[in-house]
Amino acid sequence: MAFREQPIIPVYDIMGNYAGSNTANLGNARNPVAIQQRTANNYGAYNRLFGNVFAEVDLLKYFTLRTQFGGEYYSDYNHNFTFPEYENSENNTTNSYAENSYNGYNYTWTNTLTYHQTIGKHDVKLLVGTENYKNRYETLGATNTGYFTFDKNYTTISTGTGVPTAYSTIERDKIQSLIARLDYTFNDKYLLNATIRRDGSSRFLTNQYGWFPAVSAGWRISQESFLKGVNWINDLKIRGGYGVMGNQINVDPSNAFTTFGASKTNSYYDIAGTSTSTTAGFTQSRIGNPDAKWELDKNLNIGFDGSFFNQKLDISADYYKKDITGLLFNPNLPGTAGSATAPYSNVGAMSNTGLDVTIGTHQTFSHDLKMNASLTFTTYHNVIKAVTVGQPYFDENSGRFNGSSIIRNQVGGPVGGFFGYKTAGFWNSQAEIDAANAKAGGVYQTDAAVGRFRYADINGDGKVDASDRTLLGNPNPKFTGGLNLDFSYKNFDLNMFWYGSYGNKIWNDVRWWTDFYANFAGAKSKTALYDSWTPTHMDAKAPIQEIDGSFSTNTVPNSFYVENGSYLRLKNLQVGYAFDPKLLKSIGIDRFRVYLSGANLITITKYSGVDPEIVGGGTTSNTNSSTNFGVDRGNYSPNRTYLLGVQAKF
Numbered sequence: 001m002a003f004r005e006q007p008i009i010p011v012y013d014i015m016g017n018y019a020g021s022n023t024a025n026l027g028n029a030r031n032p033v034a035i036q037q038r039t040a041n042n043y044g045a046y047n048r049l050f051g052n053v054f055a056e057v058d059l060l061k062y063f064t065l066r067t068q069f070g071g072e073y074y075s076d077y078n079h080n081f082t083f084p085e086y087e088n089s090e091n092n093t094t095n096s097y098a099e100n101s102y103n104g105y106n107y108t109w110t111n112t113l114t115y116h117q118t119i120g121k122h123d124v125k126l127l128v129g130t131e132n133y134k135n136r137y138e139t140l141g142a143t144n145t146g147y148f149t150f151d152k153n154y155t156t157i158s159t160g161t162g163v164p165t166a167y168s169t170i171e172r173d174k175i176q177s178l179i180a181r182l183d184y185t186f187n188d189k190y191l192l193n194a195t196i197r198r199d200g201s202s203r204f205l206t207n208q209y210g211w212f213p214a215v216s217a218g219w220r221i222s223q224e225s226f227l228k229g230v231n232w233i234n235d236l237k238i239r240g241g242y243g244v245m246g247n248q249i250n251v252d253p254s255n256a257f258t259t260f261g262a263s264k265t266n267s268y269y270d271i272a273g274t275s276t277s278t279t280a281g282f283t284q285s286r287i288g289n290p291d292a293k294w295e296l297d298k299n300l301n302i303g304f305d306g307s308f309f310n311q312k313l314d315i316s317a318d319y320y321k322k323d324i325t326g327l328l329f330n331p332n333l334p335g336t337a338g339s340a341t342a343p344y345s346n347v348g349a350m351s352n353t354g355l356d357v358t359i360g361t362h363q364t365f366s367h368d369l370k371m372n373a374s375l376t377f378t379t380y381h382n383v384i385k386a387v388t389v390g391q392p393y394f395d396e397n398s399g400r401f402n403g404s405s406i407i408r409n410q411v412g413g414p415v416g417g418f419f420g421y422k423t424a425g426f427w428n429s430q431a432e433i434d435a436a437n438a439k440a441g442g443v444y445q446t447d448a449a450v451g452r453f454r455y456a457d458i459n460g461d462g463k464v465d466a467s468d469r470t471l472l473g474n475p476n477p478k479f480t481g482g483l484n485l486d487f488s489y490k491n492f493d494l495n496m497f498w499y500g501s502y503g504n505k506i507w508n509d510v511r512w513w514t515d516f517y518a519n520f521a522g523a524k525s526k527t528a529l530y531d532s533w534t535p536t537h538m539d540a541k542a543p544i545q546e547i548d549g550s551f552s553t554n555t556v557p558n559s560f561y562v563e564n565g566s567y568l569r570l571k572n573l574q575v576g577y578a579f580d581p582k583l584l585k586s587i588g589i590d591r592f593r594v595y596l597s598g599a600n601l602i603t604i605t606k607y608s609g610v611d612p613e614i615v616g617g618g619t620t621s622n623t624n625s626s627t628n629f630g631v632d633r634g635n636y637s638p639n640r641t642y643l644l645g646v647q648a649k650f
Helices: 032-038 430-440 526-530 581-585
Strands: 043-059 063-082 096-119 122-145 165-186 190-201 209-220 233-247 259-261 283-286 295-308 313-329 345-364 369-379 381-387 393-395 407-410 417-420 423-426 453-455 470-473 479-489 492-502 505-508 562-564 567-578 591-605 641-649
Touching: 190 233, 381 407, 407 417, 470 505, 581 591
Parallel strands: none
Antiparallel strands: 043 063, 063 096, 096 122, 122 165, 165 190, 190 209, 209 233, 233 295, 259 283, 295 313, 313 345, 345 369, 345 381, 369 479, 393 407, 417 470, 423 453, 479 492, 492 567, 505 562, 567 591, 591 641
């Protein structure tokens, strides 16, 4: 399908607001119908093959030799055509076509020898072995621009009129490990487990290897003679453990090496001065860090598991503490470092503490009415203990707001803390501004004007400047919890799952677009339209609506964007009915059940955005140093789904 530009004429939207005689008044919201049509012919083909095999042989009665090999191979090839846009204020006016592919494989090969013997009341199991992991990943792609037809049967890389741009990458890494584990049980009451690993990773250059020990112990106290007569205790085990784990997941395989490459935007130059040709050059593409080493996660947990009152009540509780040293992260580099990729370094230390509790109950109220319930409760407290990169903080590179970082990780604060100016109401009169300036002996706050934000003087020096920026909120919840309920009454059954988060903050970046007239005049929220500052409405949520932006309204990060992210959500609800098996037997059916289920049916929250269940604009997965979470940059509401189904067994 080809999209052709049409003359823009004044139109009215469904709310009756004038859209304007040019695209500047249309706002920047993209049209989902246009997106659907423009991407209809984009496609890709993904393939994945995975599995594992093992062989095991018993030797000399007490020994077992085992070898296991598992892995995966995957590949993807996709085509993507980008159409020009016409409907918003920041249109993409060019067309482009891209073909991209990647493929890779990884495998893990483990070889172990196990000794297992029971001698009287002693049960001993000892395992030693080796483990090898290998990973390889390659990409290949190209783009071109300037297509005079958008026919999907015509567009290829070679049919564009622009200059094709191609790229390819390759990544390879390995881990080699020695492992040993001891499991010991005495009289089924005292349990001991000890492990040690020696892991070596190719992602590190000069500090490849690390030793990672762990030990845990348990005492099944309910087996002791002094508790044998306590009938309400069915089972009770006290346990604890301490161990050191190594983390290298978020370090890419090339982290240790400084590399150079050609880039049309950074290293091609018009040396001849003709403006018609360029000469290729090299630029630094990556800054290497050969001194990076394993991040150490030291874990301590103490807890118990118990079953009580004839197994009607189950409780499991853990107190945990995780101290992380050598925290691996790639903090911002100064502009003088250029555009090269910043390396991951061991930037500091942090601590996580909390309590995990699971409570389950099984109740029979009558012959027909039964209930199973489980409640999970988790507290979480995170604090950065040390930073070793030259200042007592490091900023998140991807968490930006008008060029300023909104996420600061500083000593004494949490990972991912929101950072900026704290609002302290509005300037309600010129007299207030004059008094503040007089007290400051100059300018108290840049761009101060009636109806704009008044920022707090955090350091107490009588004026507001960059040194008054502070932590504005913590995206980490104080606690989370879930409640799962199962009821059955005769042939009916009901299941529901509630989940909630309390104490976390959300950076609502969408408010920059919707709550300030200076940004996009055509996409305003109810807050901007009906709850912004005016001389007769000083107790407002939003500042005065103005054509131009300013330091005292919308051009710097401030607490206006930080909201309470607590919520309670009914994640799943299902009601079912199972027909009487006696009636079904005559027609050859063993079981027949019909059910109606729904997801995300109820959400209770004070958050003004679409969905409080925010992860964010970019997290560092599989690591303890995730930082850019809790940032809402605009997402769709959670899918509220309904499902009617049947289950049959013949």
